[in-house]
Amino acid sequence: MAALTRLLVRPRSLSLARTFSAAASTTTTTTTTTTTETDSLLRFSSPSPPSPSPSPSPSPSPSLPRLARRGPDDRNVQWVFLGCPGVGKGTYASRLCNLLGVPHIATGDLVRDEMKSSGPLSTQLTEISNQGQLVSDEIIIDLLSKRLEAGEAKGELGFILDGFPRTIRQAEILEGVADIDLVINLKLREDVLIEKCLGRRICSQCGGNFNIANIDIKGGNGSPGIYMAPLLPPPSCATKLITRADDTEEVVKERLRIYNDMSQPVEEFYRGKGKLLEFDLPGGIPESWPKLLQVLNLDDHDDKQSAAA
Numbered sequence: 001m002a003a004l005t006r007l008l009v010r011p012r013s014l015s016l017a018r019t020f021s022a023a024a025s026t027t028t029t030t031t032t033t034t035t036t037e038t039d040s041l042l043r044f045s046s047p048s049p050p051s052p053s054p055s056p057s058p059s060p061s062p063s064l065p066r067l068a069r070r071g072p073d074d075r076n077v078q079w080v081f082l083g084c085p086g087v088g089k090g091t092y093a094s095r096l097c098n099l100l101g102v103p104h105i106a107t108g109d110l111v112r113d114e115m116k117s118s119g120p121l122s123t124q125l126t127e128i129s130n131q132g133q134l135v136s137d138e139i140i141i142d143l144l145s146k147r148l149e150a151g152e153a154k155g156e157l158g159f160i161l162d163g164f165p166r167t168i169r170q171a172e173i174l175e176g177v178a179d180i181d182l183v184i185n186l187k188l189r190e191d192v193l194i195e196k197c198l199g200r201r202i203c204s205q206c207g208g209n210f211n212i213a214n215i216d217i218k219g220g221n222g223s224p225g226i227y228m229a230p231l232l233p234p235p236s237c238a239t240k241l242i243t244r245a246d247d248t249e250e251v252v253k254e255r256l257r258i259y260n261d262m263s264q265p266v267e268e269f270y271r272g273k274g275k276l277l278e279f280d281l282p283g284g285i286p287e288s289w290p291k292l293l294q295v296l297n298l299d300d301h302d303d304k305q306s307a308a309a
């Protein structure tokens with residue numbers, strides 16, 4: 001944790017920086033910053049700058065490890081995936097990571113790993129999760145810091161973040177420590193999303209994930225149709241399917257409401273920087289994956305096999 005003490009929030013976002021310090025904005029136009037400069041800026045960034053997003057805890061500024069600055073040619077991609085719960089962003093992020101050779105860093109996984117551990121946060125995280133609430137900035141940033149530091153120590157040169165940033169405050173902190181190239185916002189119609197979430201099933205024996213929702217919406221009135229095949233279990237699992245306790249319609253809708261309220265300012269933040277790529281999912285993986293690659297100008301040599309997987 002020693003490394004964290006030197007890690008400071010640097011207000012590189014000029015529009016927000018100007019709102020709380022005209023002096024700071026004149027020193028933040030470069031992409032590299034010395035420690036001294038950062039130290040002088042810290043007093044402007046603490047406490048947190050005014051933010052249009054709901055900021056539940058204006059407590060001491062959490063921070064991320066500052067990653068070594070490298071030009072885009074000397075490193076791999078540093079991308080962010082946005083998308084509401086159930087949209088499948090973990091699946092697409094993970095596939096892109098395999099294709100690009102970067103780690104898929106999902107804050108949800110970091111939280112689940114911590115919950116499984118007997119660490120001090122374990123009980124607290126389990127309670128928060130059972131109530132369908134979101135984990136605080138401080139906990140998320142603490143977990144992500146450890147992950148990024150470990151990655152940098154191993155020589156990782158890029159990443160795709162999934163589940164972070166979730167708030168403007170987190171986005172600001174991230175901008176201060178990494179050069180995010182692209183933010184991909186995966187979108188799906190809300191009625192389809194809910195149906196898909198309610199169709200999720202888990203095999204109580206092998207833990208396999210399935211989905212019994214069969215979505216086939218015809219296009220019309222200028223909107224395209226959406227087809228998503230169910231992901232049915234093999235016969236050996238079919239009699240052992242269970243539904244996750246938090247996949248009720250009420251909890252799913254509450255999760256979406258919380259997500260939408262929080263994500264809009266974050267989307268605006270990246271849209272303002274010209275980094276946001278909106279991607280409307282045209283259907284399931286076989287329909288969506290090739291289109292996503294096309295939009296990203298990527299080529300998947302194993303496309304045929306992986307799209308069918």
Ligand SMILES: [Zn+2]
Nearest residue numbers: 203205206237
């Ligand atoms: Zn099974």
